[in-house]
Amino acid sequence: MKHAYIDRYSDMDSLIHRLDPRVKVISFFIFILFVLFTRPTSFRAFALYGVLIAILVLLSKIDLEFILKRSLVIIPFVLAVAIFIPFFKKGEIAGGYSFGTLKLTVTYDGLTIFWNCFVKAYLSILCMILLMASTKFSDLIKAFERLKLPRLITMILSFMYRYIFVVQDELMKMRQAKEARSVGGSSWFHARALANMIGNLFIKSYERAESVYFSMCSRGFNGKARTIDDFQLKGLDLFFFLAMIVLLTSIRLIGN
């Protein structure tokens, strides 16, 4: 089975793609920090941050539709966290509704907080999507490793990236085997079969993990999965980093 690449736009060639992954990780992280520490009412600053990330996206030549679609995933989370704030925050009332004895009011302060949550989350997710889409996942992991993220975490990420599709394939094959023999039967019966499949998947994965470990030991694994350090900072990377810092700082000054 062929699955879509998580990082299917990472093979393209553009200014953003050519940047050293470490520089990208740090610059984008700083971008998010700047966004987070912006006053909720400096709309101009948010607009400019938006323009900045839009320029970066254009530079990366990645399909806009892909980025916009991906960015929608953040909306349910923002709504889940912030949707009730406008109704509960005390302050100047912007509007109200009455349902018999029940009165619902919306305050300006509440709306500001909601807006603040939304715009910050959205700008940050755009930034993260651009980082993920323009960097090979394996390079991203290596960048984290060189930036001293604990080795255990980078190893887990790397195995996840390697084996998530393998597990998915196994599940699919089991499902096909089940479908091939499913003729009628109650939904309760099917639910039970699904539970068995999940259990089976756990055992299979456990056994696979053991075999992978053996194969790692066979090749001299001693607790550290290491890769070769072949990142090299170029002039372009330093230029990009400095440009980002200058732009972000000026946006912050203009916005305030």
Add this chain to the structure above:
Amino acid sequence: MAQKAIEIKGLNYSYPDGTKALSNVSLDVFGEESLGIIGPNGAGKSTLLLHLNGILRGNSYIKIFGMEVKDENLPQIRSKVGLVFQDPENQLFMPTVFDDVAFGPINMGLSKDEVKASVSEALKKVDMPDFTKRMSYHLSFGEKKRISIATVLSMKPKILVLDEPSSNLDPKHRRELINFLKELKLTKVIATHDLELVLETCSRVIVLDKGRLIAMGNTLDIFRDRPLLEAHNLEVPYSLSSIQ
């Protein structure tokens, strides 16, 4: 006689649940020799292979080129014995082909340039020099099998140990594998059900069944012994059956 590459004396091994997997196996493999291990399913072939580089430790005495398999020797043993597992998904555990083939050499403490050199040499040997940047998951099965072999060749082993190397390969890739194995000047130990492959690549064969060493001898002598083979769920290879 050539130097002993592998020396096993009275190997016993039981699984953690107490099932006996190997009993009293004694075996010598000589340098540059190719040994086939055949036997029915569950005979203990894979278990025996896992002993050759100390992944499993039964109650016995195993020497690799005169060096005893024990904790302090493990790093050297493992760089001498290249073990390729049956399922390439388990053999290729790093995200990219390069990182996977480089895994062994890096662990051996080679320098960056040496690692790169041994990776490209190993990939050249399996005839896949342009695959370094590829993601392991997105390779075809035949490609995965070949890269699996490259992952141990990059460690420049003295003994190549293969578990079911031809399983699930299409005839063309299987043929390429056989030709490749014939040309490779290394000590080889191959466990498989593919008797034709053994016939072409191995000079000597052992038959394992229920963890016991049943027979050992020249490939042709063993493969012509129909009663022996049939008693252990094996058969005379088709290419030999017409001769008798």
